[in-house]
Amino acid sequence: MSASTREPWMVARSSVEFVEEGAFLAPRFDRDGLIPVVTTDALSGEVLMLGVMNAEALLRTIETREAHYWSRSRGALWRKGATSGLVQKIVEMRIDDDQDAIWLRVRVEGLGASCHVGYRSCFSRSVEMGLPIQAPVALTFVEREKVFDPREIYGDAPNPTKL
């Protein structure tokens, strides 16, 4: 679906007040037809990943209560956990004031991880802070051990990371 697609369930963004303080979902997709999605663990509050949805992924997530995203690396609808079993069950979905971002609070099935590298969270490294920057900035792993071995789960599937 393109950014201009407006399904019957998507109401018009008729005013700032309606969008910011109204009682109906009226999402704004970007020029690629996508909306960013922050996904957190409903129990720990940890940010697991930052993905995107197109209109179809949003629709399926609402209807099935399981997280669907748009995979930019594969150019396809992505039911999270379809390969790995790491399905994200939705505890709560929230929308932000101007309705151009989504927050999912989820419970992760299977091994409980959400990162293709094998960690629980994609945000497994912290950034060194507070120094005048004159050289490379150090990262430190907050998660010490992987939850799973990605080679066992994904086999020879191409790595989605772009350089």
Place this chain on the structure above:
Amino acid sequence: MSASTREPWMVARSSVEFVEEGAFLAPRFDRDGLIPVVTTDALSGEVLMLGVMNAEALLRTIETREAHYWSRSRGALWRKGATSGLVQKIVEMRIDDDQDAIWLRVRVEGLGASCHVGYRSCFSRSVEMGLPIQAPVALTFVEREKVFDPREIYGDAPNPTKL
């Protein structure tokens, strides 16, 4: 700064392994020179906002330990709280596996809110889930009352929400 700007502190993204499992910051900015930033309250774990940084905002955030963003509505560097006093002090900054997204854990100064509409979080409404979608989808305010009156804080400044 443009997406192609590479300051001395930004090391080359030389391999997938270096980016995903290395010990140095090597961020990837999008075609507009921006990187998305999830900001959560360090105490409650609540997602407060989803913003973007350019290279300069990232640099200043690391050096000052206060959140700086790129304001897309104003087209300018944005020290969060410059107008409202709602400064975000960084407790921890994390980077994701492919280094194209940032997670800030912050402590908010002043009235403790982060949303220009007056709520604590920009994600103050939940989305009705689990029904086949055939009509507008209902939203429910999770935050019942505003922390501040935006007219008192921002006066006549233009609302950043785009329709």
